[in-house]
Amino acid sequence: MGSETSQKLPAIDFTNINLANRELVKSQVYEALVEYGCFEATFDKIPLDLCKAMFGSIQEFFDLPIEIKTLDVCKMNHQGYVGQSPVIPLFESIGIDHANIFERVKTITDIWWPQGNPNFSKTINSFTVKLAELNEMIRKMILESLGVEKYIEQHMNSTDYLLRVMKYKSPQTNDKKLGLLTHTDQSLVTILHQNQVGGLEVMTKDEKWISYRPFSSHSFLVIVGDSFNAWSNGRLHSPFHRVMMRGSDTRYSLGLFTLPKKGCIVNAPDELVDEEHPLLFKPFDFVEFLNYRYSEKGLRDPFSLRTYCGV
Numbered sequence: 001m002g003s004e005t006s007q008k009l010p011a012i013d014f015t016n017i018n019l020a021n022r023e024l025v026k027s028q029v030y031e032a033l034v035e036y037g038c039f040e041a042t043f044d045k046i047p048l049d050l051c052k053a054m055f056g057s058i059q060e061f062f063d064l065p066i067e068i069k070t071l072d073v074c075k076m077n078h079q080g081y082v083g084q085s086p087v088i089p090l091f092e093s094i095g096i097d098h099a100n101i102f103e104r105v106k107t108i109t110d111i112w113w114p115q116g117n118p119n120f121s122k123t124i125n126s127f128t129v130k131l132a133e134l135n136e137m138i139r140k141m142i143l144e145s146l147g148v149e150k151y152i153e154q155h156m157n158s159t160d161y162l163l164r165v166m167k168y169k170s171p172q173t174n175d176k177k178l179g180l181l182t183h184t185d186q187s188l189v190t191i192l193h194q195n196q197v198g199g200l201e202v203m204t205k206d207e208k209w210i211s212y213r214p215f216s217s218h219s220f221l222v223i224v225g226d227s228f229n230a231w232s233n234g235r236l237h238s239p240f241h242r243v244m245m246r247g248s249d250t251r252y253s254l255g256l257f258t259l260p261k262k263g264c265i266v267n268a269p270d271e272l273v274d275e276e277h278p279l280l281f282k283p284f285d286f287v288e289f290l291n292y293r294y295s296e297k298g299l300r301d302p303f304s305l306r307t308y309c310g311v
């Protein structure tokens with residue numbers, strides 16, 4: 001599957017949302033997520049020096065000795081350290097659960113740097129808190145577009161944030177090498193941010209790969225995950241994406257994953273199920289779904305959501 005296309009992902013400007021233009025932006029968000037399952041947001045509420053500090057902090061983490069990086073710190077299942085894999089040898093990643101909560105980030109930071117690294121915890125947390133504001137704005141717009149704004153508060157209260165930071169070594173060749181396997185995210189929404197090294201590719205509904213390069217340092221890529229695909233009863237598309245690396249530059253990226261809280265059941269609201277839109281996925285426990293997704297069978301299954309709970 002997947003030839004290449006010169007098409008571009010939709011781009012939406014969040015730099016000046018006000019009462020006069022909010023409805024327009026909201027319709028752009030909904031259309032993009034139905035058609036592509038993603039869009040590039042220009043969002044300037046995160047100062048560039050904080051973005052720069054963030055990439056410095058990410059680099060600082062990956063420069064730690066391997067025995068520190070592999071310590072079991074992440075409280076969320078299946079979100080710990082990944083690296084040194086023969087299948088994706090360029091890739092390394094770590095999850096920081098609840099990165100929007102300062103005390104939690106500090107606890108993790110103190111494990112990685114027992115002598116303390118206040119700069120690291122402050123940077124990670126401030127960046128996450130600001131990016132979470134964009135996330136909430138977008139989720140509100142989505143629920144309004146779906147006509148189910150009565151669930152906004154419940155939706156906001158039933159999720160946790162996971163920050164994953166990623167490093168892709170350069171392959172030192174101009175031939176494309178696999179950075180990260182084709183997958184859909186399991187999240188509700190993921191917001192990605194990266195340095196200027198390209199490599200991310202997103203698949204269109206008609207199975208063509210769009211190469212993504214951020215327009216500016218204020219660019220964030222918003223992607224729908226399996227959980228929102230299920231919650232919206234299939235209205236929002238959850239696109240396949242992957243990373244292909246070439247050249248001699250290291251790629252750093254981060255993803256803010258909005259995940260259903262432990263114990264939460266992902267269930268499309270009644271308002272989104274009718275004769276024209278029959279229920280596509282049985283209600284599921286998010287943690288149980290992850291257990292399947294990361295099982296031997298699930299890891300080889302590109303359609304794990306459908307296999308796990310498709311009707």
Ligand SMILES: O=C(O)CCC(=O)C(=O)O
Pocket residue numbers: 164166180185192194200241242243253254255
């Ligand atoms: O590094 C990227 O840009 C993509 C990462 C990704 O898709 C993921 O972590 O799920």
Ligand SMILES: [Fe+2]
Pocket residue numbers: 183184185190241
């Ligand atoms: Fe992803």
